[in-house]
Amino acid sequence: MISAPITFIEPDLGDIATTGPAHDSYGRRINYLRVSLTDRCNFRCFYCMPAVGMQFAPPPELLSNAELLRLMPILARSGFEKIRLTGGEPTLRRDLVSLVEAMAHTPGITEVSMTTNALRLAELARPLAAAGLKRLNISIDSLDAERFRQITRGGDLARVWAGIEASEQAGLTPLKLNCVVVRGVNDDEVVELARLTIDRPWQMRFIEVMPLVGVADVADGGVVPSAELIERIDQALGIEFVGWFGADPARTYKIPGARGSLGFISSVSDPFCATCNRMRLTADGKLHLCLLRDNEVDLRETLRSGAADDEIEALIRYAVHTKPWGHGLPQGIKPTLRGMSQLGG
Ligand code: SAM
Ligand code: SF4
Numbered sequence: 001m002i003s004a005p006i007t008f009i010e011p012d013l014g015d016i017a018t019t020g021p022a023h024d025s026y027g028r029r030i031n032y033l034r035v036s037l038t039d040r041c042n043f044r045c046f047y048c049m050p051a052v053g054m055q056f057a058p059p060p061e062l063l064s065n066a067e068l069l070r071l072m073p074i075l076a077r078s079g080f081e082k083i084r085l086t087g088g089e090p091t092l093r094r095d096l097v098s099l100v101e102a103m104a105h106t107p108g109i110t111e112v113s114m115t116t117n118a119l120r121l122a123e124l125a126r127p128l129a130a131a132g133l134k135r136l137n138i139s140i141d142s143l144d145a146e147r148f149r150q151i152t153r154g155g156d157l158a159r160v161w162a163g164i165e166a167s168e169q170a171g172l173t174p175l176k177l178n179c180v181v182v183r184g185v186n187d188d189e190v191v192e193l194a195r196l197t198i199d200r201p202w203q204m205r206f207i208e209v210m211p212l213v214g215v216a217d218v219a220d221g222g223v224v225p226s227a228e229l230i231e232r233i234d235q236a237l238g239i240e241f242v243g244w245f246g247a248d249p250a251r252t253y254k255i256p257g258a259r260g261s262l263g264f265i266s267s268v269s270d271p272f273c274a275t276c277n278r279m280r281l282t283a284d285g286k287l288h289l290c291l292l293r294d295n296e297v298d299l300r301e302t303l304r305s306g307a308a309d310d311e312i313e314a315l316i317r318y319a320v321h322t323k324p325w326g327h328g329l330p331q332g333i334k335p336t337l338r339g340m341s342q343l344g345g
Contacts, residue, residue, distance in 0.1 A: 033080045048212070054214075088341050104133065225266065247276065
């Protein structure tokens with residue numbers, strides 16, 4: 001596996017601020033929470049879940065709608081502004097539309113977006129947009145229906161396209177499409193996927209495959225460094241660097257004259273830990289502090305113990321403060337606790 005060193009800065013181990021937007025001990029402002037609504041999925045993408053043997057959390061272990069909605073204003077007070085719903089597959093969550101509506105109307109939360117496999121978007125895009133959902137990231141790893149079926153272990157590409165169309169019609173734009181690139185599986189399609197952006201105002205994003213629990217071996221020899229993809233697409237279509245914007249993990253490129261753009265997420269070959277602004281809330285109520293580390297803080301038990309809002313806010317601020325600087329892939333340290341379907345990407 002190719003891994004660049006992660007530049008380290010010294011932590012500030014002083015007191016944890018009790019008001020104002022939360023910063024971690026390295027001075028990073030953490031304002032973006034990826035909320036996993038379920039660990040279940042209607043696909044079984046080979047780089048995300050093992051084919052058999054998945055253990056899903058029993059429903060009582062998941063945060064209820066009431067618990068999630070109680071957390072929203074407390075998160076907003078702690079400085080979280082953007083919420084991204086994910087999973088597993090977030091569209092499997094019952095009452096998704098009303099949940100989105102309540103989240104989107106929380107003062108201080110400026111944007112609710114979602115990452116999805118799009119299978120249910122043909123019916124859900126319009127009500128979600130009406131409820132206040134702002135944007136969508138949609139996973140699409142192949143343009144070939146048979147290969148798509150194999151990668152997702154049963155997924156129907158035609159329904160994904162219908163979901164993409166419905167999202168555009170509902171105004172859930174600009175759309176971002178995510179492709180996890182795995183060498184020898186779909187890396188021969190990157191030029192065709194990039195070509196989609198010539199006529200459509202989408203961002204096509206190429207993600208380096210990461211070694212998560214249950215499927216860690218797909219990253220052994222499977223990672224195609226973004227630099228190699230950029231070179232290949234450049235030779236075929238000619239692309240230019242546009243920029244690397246704030247906390248967006250994607251470096252943005254463009255085919256000259258294209259309506260859309262290209263994004264490259266190099267979590268393995270060139271990590272972006274210095275600009276990380278995010279944490280994750282698992283469906284079973286743990287704040288997961290770094291995607292590729294095991295550090296967690298349990299919110300669910302505190303919520304269920306009868307704690308006051310102030311106590312919950314103090315725990316959230318403590319979690320932000322203790323966020324690790326970066327992942328340990330360059331040192332060969334892989335996460336051991338959870339798979340990607342439990343973390344939400
Ligand atoms: N089910 C939704 C979907 O697929 O878009 C949301 C959850 S999924 C876990 C979120 C993102 O993680 C997707 O874009 C997916 O492609 C990506 N992902 C899953 N496993 C990955 C891995 N091993 N390495 C890199 N990205 C991965
Ligand atoms: Fe499901 Fe998304 Fe994981 Fe694929 S990547 S198995 S769609 S959670």
